[in-house]
Amino acid sequence: MSTSLTALSVRRLTPRDLSACADLSEDRGWPREEHKWGLLLTAGTGFGIDDPAGGLVAACVVTTYGPTERPELAAIGMVLVAERHSRQGIGRRLMRHVVAEMGTTSLTLHATVYGRPLYEELGFKVSGRAEMVRGVFAAGGPGSMVSTRPDTAEDLKAILRLDEEVFGTDRTHMITRLPAFADQLRVAEEHGRIIGYASAWPNLDNHVVGPLVAMDTETAKALIASLAVHIDGPLRTDIDVRHEELLTWLKERGLASVSFNSVMTYGIPDLPGDWTRRFAPLTVAAG
Numbered sequence: 001m002s003t004s005l006t007a008l009s010v011r012r013l014t015p016r017d018l019s020a021c022a023d024l025s026e027d028r029g030w031p032r033e034e035h036k037w038g039l040l041l042t043a044g045t046g047f048g049i050d051d052p053a054g055g056l057v058a059a060c061v062v063t064t065y066g067p068t069e070r071p072e073l074a075a076i077g078m079v080l081v082a083e084r085h086s087r088q089g090i091g092r093r094l095m096r097h098v099v100a101e102m103g104t105t106s107l108t109l110h111a112t113v114y115g116r117p118l119y120e121e122l123g124f125k126v127s128g129r130a131e132m133v134r135g136v137f138a139a140g141g142p143g144s145m146v147s148t149r150p151d152t153a154e155d156l157k158a159i160l161r162l163d164e165e166v167f168g169t170d171r172t173h174m175i176t177r178l179p180a181f182a183d184q185l186r187v188a189e190e191h192g193r194i195i196g197y198a199s200a201w202p203n204l205d206n207h208v209v210g211p212l213v214a215m216d217t218e219t220a221k222a223l224i225a226s227l228a229v230h231i232d233g234p235l236r237t238d239i240d241v242r243h244e245e246l247l248t249w250l251k252e253r254g255l256a257s258v259s260f261n262s263v264m265t266y267g268i269p270d271l272p273g274d275w276t277r278r279f280a281p282l283t284v285a286a287g
Contacts, residue, residue: 010097013046013059020056021046024080031204037061039181040078040285043174047098049090057085058094063286064105066169073169073272074102076109077285091115095122099266107266110238110284116262127270128263130284131247134206134236135255137228146222151185151197158194159187166213167287168272174286175211183207184227188219198223199282200231209237212280217245220279224250237280246279 044063066072182199196214
């Protein structure tokens with residue numbers, strides 16, 4: 001790293017940095033994803049290094065969950081270094097800063113094959129895998145016996161209770177933003193009790209399904225199918241690979257595998273909560 005870059009400090013980002021973050025995404029060949037950046041910079045905390053020439057040298061976002069004063073889990077995402085400054089140790093420096101800032105809080109992230117060596121060097125361990133699938137959903141097959149419907153304001157408390165039970169810690173500040181962030185938010189019911197929920201939110205030329213929380217695979221299928229009816233174009237989601245039946249069904253319905261990410265943790269051997277009911281994250285950047 002050059003002397004000038006070594007002297008640059010890491011600062012907190014704010015929603016005013018959204019355009020610079022989107023520019024950084026574009027610089028690395030990622031889509032701008034301004035809608036997602038907006039959510040992350042509002043619900044989470046961004047960290048970045050300013051480029052004296054303008055824009056950002058590097059950035060990432062941390063979303064904490066649990067009590068505000070003592071978070072139980074923090075998800076790290078959108079770790080980016082400008083192409084012109086890559087392979088100079090800047091990503092390592094930014095990540096070390098973030099890990100130090102989080103103190104004793106347990107950490108998680110989704111790592112690509114390229115990022116995984118750095119995270120392993122910093123002490124992160126692989127605890128699972130997620131498969132991204134994408135495509136135009138083709139309806140068909142026998143109708144589902146699971147009842148789904150659009151959410152209402154009265155459902156929020158039940159959704160939050162279910163989400164905390166399944167996710168393993170409170171993420172009220174993220175879930176309460178879903179009605180405004182997502183195009184659709186649907187719940188699955190059984191005897192008047194909510195047994196699952198899922199949202200679909202717009203991301204450039206597709207819709208992302210997530211979070212996806214469901215009592216079982218059939219409920220997860222019903223939620224996805226009910227969302228897909230109202231989606232014009234491809235949908236995308238990141239499914240925990242342990243949910244083999246759901247992945248097989250999605251591929252039969254027209255979605256194809258795009259990539260795999262390693263789910264990594266720091267300070268804990270595995271993610272809290274109940275993975276059997278946690279099918280997909282809201283976004284891999286926020287867990």
